[in-house]
Amino acid sequence: MNNRTVSLLSDEDLASTVLCDLKRVVREYATAATESTCPQVRQMFTDLLNKTLTAQGQMFEVMKNAQMYELGTSALQTDINKQIQCYTQTQQGTNEWLSNVHGQAGQFAQSNTANTDQQMNNMMQ
Template structure:
């Protein structure tokens, strides 16, 4: 008698990806809430490692056709959003510098 696995490979890998996403959020929170530079650096390294693993798992899933992404966005729209975020970041940095001085 042959047993069917409860979860198929795509389901297992998707679960792993979901855990990596959750872990990345937790590390991000830890980075932003750390007041000790050494602890913050450690969480930053863990976050980078987690993001690299997430990227590798996503690539595997994408290659296997196990991950359906939303429709692609035109590169102009992406560049527009990046520019907007960069401008917001610059304004925020200027505001912080103003209050720090």
């Protein structure tokens, strides 16, 4: 009896499938980690994410060395700089918005505290 199995997929197709699954699992672990409210669960998903990222990187290197992975073209530095500038502007806008929301919440809390103090003083008189 022959113990040899025959695969319907090539090594490249099998490796590509594994790489795609590792990428998907990375996304799912990242989502799970960011949505976890329990610190221990968050740490578990973070550890799993890091291990899966390592496995994905190793699979990519094996595929690249075996010429199973087609590398993309290099991006122009001007395109990279344009994206960095766009993301920086978005980050600055988000930070300003958060600062305004936080400031308004703080002002609201202060005004409510002052109103409550005034009401208490009026009641005591």
